[in-house]
Amino acid sequence: MTPVTQRPAPLAPVAPPVAPQAAARAVPESCGDLLACLQVALRAHDWTACTAEVTSELNRQMRCLRVSMGWMVSGQLRVVALSDGVVVDDGAALPELQQAMLEALHQQVTLTWPPHGKPGVHITLAHQALYKTQGLAAVLSVPMAHHGRPAGVLTFERSVVSDPLSPQPQVNAGDVAFTPAERVWLEQLAESLSPLFVIRHKLDRPWRERLRALFWVTLYRLRDPRERKLRLGVAAAALVLAAGLLVPVPMHVTAQARLEGAVQRVLSASQDGFLRAVHVRPGDVVKAGQLLAELADDDLRNARRAREAEIVQHENAFAEAFARGDRAAAAQAQAKLGETRAQLGLVDQQLQRLRLVAPFDGVVIAGDLRQQLGAPVKRGEVLLTLAPGLDWRVVMAVEEPDVPDLAPGQRAGLRLAAMPDQVIGLEIERVTPVATSTDAGVRYEVEAAPTGRGAGLAGLRPGLQGVVQVELASQPLLVRWCNRLWARWQLLRWTWF
Numbered sequence: 005m006t007p008v009t010q011r012p013a014p015l016a017p018v019a020p021p022v023a024p025q026a027a028a029r030a031v032p033e034s035c036g037d038l039l040a041c042l043q044v045a046l047r048a049h050d051w052t053a054c055t056a057e058v059t060s061e062l063n064r065q066m067r068c069l070r071v072s073m074g075w076m077v078s079g080q081l082r083v084v085a086l087s088d089g090v091v092v093d094d095g096a097a098l099p100e101l102q103q104a105m106l107e108a109l110h111q112q113v114t115l116t117w118p119p120h121g122k123p124g125v126h127i128t129l130a131h132q133a134l135y136k137t138q139g140l141a142a143v144l145s146v147p148m149a150h151h152g153r154p155a156g157v158l159t160f161e162r163s164v165v166s167d168p169l170s171p172q173p174q175v176n177a178g179d180v181a182f183t184p185a186e187r188v189w190l191e192q193l194a195e196s197l198s199p200l201f202v203i204r205h206k207l208d209r210p211w212r213e214r215l216r217a218l219f220w221v222t223l224y225r226l227r228d229p230r231e232r233k234l235r236l237g238v239a240a241a242a243l244v245l246a247a248g249l250l251v252p253v254p255m256h257v258t259a260q261a262r263l264e265g266a267v268q269r270v271l272s273a274s275q276d277g278f279l280r281a282v283h284v285r286p287g288d289v290v291k292a293g294q295l296l297a298e299l300a301d302d303d304l305r306n307a308r309r310a311r312e313a314e315i316v317q318h319e320n321a322f323a324e325a326f327a328r329g330d331r332a333a334a335a336q337a338q339a340k341l342g343e344t345r346a347q348l349g350l351v352d353q354q355l356q357r358l359r360l361v362a363p364f365d366g367v368v369i370a371g372d373l374r375q376q377l378g379a380p381v382k383r384g385e386v387l388l389t390l391a392p393g394l395d396w397r398v399v400m401a402v403e404e405p406d407v408p409d410l411a412p413g414q415r416a417g418l419r420l421a422a423m424p425d426q427v428i429g430l431e432i433e434r435v436t437p438v439a440t441s442t443d444a445g446v447r448y449e450v451e452a453a454p455t456g457r458g459a460g461l462a463g464l465r466p467g468l469q470g471v472v473q474v475e476l477a478s479q480p481l482l483v484r485w486c487n488r489l490w491a492r493w494q495l496l497r498w499t500w501f
Contacts, residue, residue, distance in 0.1 A: 037065055038192075038193060038196060040065075041058055041193065041197065042196070042197070042200065044057045044058055044061045045057070045058050045200050045201070045204070046200070048204075050208050051204050051205050051207075051208035051209075052084070052085075054201070054204050055073050055084050055085035055201070056085045058073070059072065059073050059085045059086065059158075060087050062087070062158070062193075063087035063088075066190075067162075068087070068161055069140065069161045069162055070086060070087055070161045071086075071087040071158065071159070071160055071161075072085070072087070072105070072158070072159045072161075073085040073086075073158055073159075074102070074105040074109070074156055074159070075156040075201070075205065076154060076156060076221075077217065078216055078217045078220040078221070079217075079220035079221055079223065080220075081102070081105060081106055081109060081156075081157070083101065083102060083105070098134075098137075098138075100130065100133050100134040100137050100138070101134055103130035103134075104131045104134045104143065104145055104159060105157040105159055106130070107127060107128070107129070107131065108145035108147050108157050109147050109156075109157050111126055111127065111147075112147050112154065113126055113147070114145065114146050114147070114187055114191055115131055115144070115145050116131070116143065116144040116145075116182050116187060117131040117132055117134075117135050117142070117143050118135070118181060120181065120183065120184055120187075131145065134161075138161065138163075140161050140162060140163050141162045141163050141164040141180045141181065142160075142161075142162040142180055142181045143159070143160070143161055143162075144159070144160045144186075144187065144190065145157055145158070145159045146159075146160075146190050146191055146193075148194045148195075148197065148198040148201065149198060150198050150199060150202045155198055155202055158190070158194055160190070162180045162181075162182070163180075222234075226238060245482070248480060248481045248482035248483075249480050249483065250480060251480060252479055252480055253478060253480070253481055254475070254478050255475075255476040255477065255478065255479050255484060256473040256475055256476055257406045257409055257410065257473070257474040257476060258471060258472070258473050258474075259400040259401055259402045259403070259406070259450070259471070259472050260400070260401050260469065260470075260471060260472075261398050261399065261400040261418060261452075261469065261470055261471065261472040262398070262399055262467065262468065262469045262470075263396050263397075263420075263464065263467060263469075264396060264398075264399050264466050264467075265366070265367075265369060265390075265391020265396050265397070265466045266392065266396055266397045266453075267391065267392055268369070268389055268390065269364070269366075269389070269390045269391070270386050270388075270389050271296065271360045271371075271386075271387055271388040271390065272384050272385055273299065273381040273382060273383055273384065273385045273387060274299075274354065274357035274383065275299075275354065275357075275358075276380070276381070276382055276383050277299040277300050277358070277380070278299065278378055278379065278380055278381070279299060279300075279376055279377055279378060279379050279380075279381055279387075280298045280299055280300045280301075282297045282373040282374050282376075282377065283295055283296055283297060284297070284368050284388070285368065285371075285373075285374060286368050286369060286370055286372055286467075287368065287369075287465065288367070288368045289365075289366075289367055290362040290365070290366060290367070290368060291362060292362055292363065292364050292365050293361055293362060294361060294362045295359060295360070295361055296362055296368070296388055297359075297373060297387060297388065298360070299358040299359075300358075301355055301358050304354050304355050304358065305355075307351050308348065308351045308352070308355070311344055311345075311347050311351060312348065314344040315341060315345060315348065318337050318338075318340045318341035318344055319337075319341060321333070321337035321340075322334055322337035322341060325337055360387065360388065362390060364390070364392060366390045366391050366392045367392075367466060368388060368389070369391050369465075369466045369467055370388070370389035371386070371387055371388035371389055396454070396466055397433075397451055397452065397453055398418055398430055398452045398453070398454075399449050399450070399451055399452075400449065400451075400452065400472050401442065401447035401448075402447060402449075402450050403445070403447065403448075404446055404447075405491070407448050407450075409474075409476055410432060410474060411432065411435070412432050412434060413431065413432060414431070414432045414474055414475065414476075415429070415430070415455075415475045416429075416430040416432060416472050416474040416475065417429060417472070417473050417475075418430055418452075418470055419470050419471055420464075420468050420469070421468070421469055421470050422468055428454060429454065429455040430452040430453065430454060430455060430472065431452060431453055431454075431455045432450060432451070432452045432474065433451050433452060433453050434450070434451045435450050435451075436448060436449040436450065436451065452472070
């Protein structure tokens with residue numbers, strides 16, 4: 005059972021009875037009396053009015069001298085309503101009345117004095133003190149609970165004095181005592197009103213008061229030895245919180261990455277023409293000097309034959325002029341012969357450039373031309389892209405909040421989708437200060453180079469994709485999260501205000 009403590013507070017005097025008391029009324033057995041109490045509670049506009057009107061209605065139905073209601077607020081029992089209209093100052097009332105409420109709340113049982121029949125085994129000292137001090141004829145306290153937890157107490161007081169100015173009783177004390185039937189009915193009433201009071205009390209309290217009440221209620225529950233599960237849960241939460249704030253853990257930044265060649269060579273068309281043959285496609289490993297593609301050379305072959313014919317013609321003209329001794333004609337023929345030979349050399353160079361060969365050992369990473377055979381190409385149009393086979397780099401796409409945590413020289417590990425069981429060691433070389441827009445959002449490119457661990461794995465090709473984890477300094481997990489949240493809050497605050 006949850007222990008309830010009483011906070012000292014100034015006492016407020018109880019006003020004398022304002023109406024004569026008659027003999028005990030009949031037991032309210034009909035549902036109409038219960039529905040009347042519920043209607044009064046629902047009709048009230050706030051919690052204070054709800055408790056005041058319900059106590060007044062109960063006082064009218066039960067024909068009591070006074071009906072009082074105590075409620076648990078922040079782990080303490082406070083008197084919140086009196087049917088005689090006395091203003092309750094911060095939950096303070098007669099000490100005997102409050103002690104009687106605490107007595108019933110601690111034992112979680114309905115207490116009455118004088119008892120009906122043989123006295124029970126429950127403690128009723130506070131009820132006897134209230135009975136004697138106030139000169140009452142009967143006192144009854146009904147505890148209220150919600151989900152097995154104490155919520156409040158309803159205390160009913162009856163007197164034999166019908167006129168406050170007359171000291172002589174006008175009815176017998178036995179006629180106004182609470183009967184067992186009334187006790188059962190009041191217990192049912194308290195059970196029905198408890199959930200409604202709990203909901204109204206929670207809804208009408210400010211959020212600060214709700215948090216304060218939750219804190220105190222939790223604190224009192226932790227002192228209860230029966231709340232073992234709550235203690236274990238709070239201890240586990242405290243342990244996790246302490247570990248998150250004090251224990252440094254390895255941190256890392258995760259980003260998508262792709263392999264690229266450290267040096268890429270672009271092979272383009274040397275002149276306008278038509279694609280004649282393609283011998284490779286992306287992903288093929290090539291050797292230096294290997295033929296990759298060819299352009300149609302029919303026009304250049306015809307031009308070469310024409311130049312060769314001109315060379316023969318100029319050689320014959322030179323020989324005839326030399327035989328006649330015509331030096332001018334011989335010099336002219338010799339000049340034309342040199343010009344034609346230069347044009348022939350140019351044609352040979354153009355023929356050689358129609359054959360695209362690999363400048364170094366590497367991998368074809370772009371240029372699938374097998375579906376474009378016979379298509380026209382323009383001079384300077386990119387046909388193939390090559391990259392060295394073992395000289396490559398990693399380009400990471402890092403989110404903007406993670407960019408300040410990265411710097412050249414940091415270590416990282418790469419796992420490729422094609423080889424998830426292998427970790428390739430990397431070292432950051434450069435953080436590119438230029439943002440690129442992707443489908444996933446804005447990303448910054450960070451370049452990294454292999455450090456030797458896994459750099460020579462077989463099957464590495466530019467274009468492979470994977471995930472990179474960059475190692476950061478160890479830091480408590482909650483501290484890092486709080487820093488991230490604080491940075492986002494600063495940005496939102498600057499944006500909104």
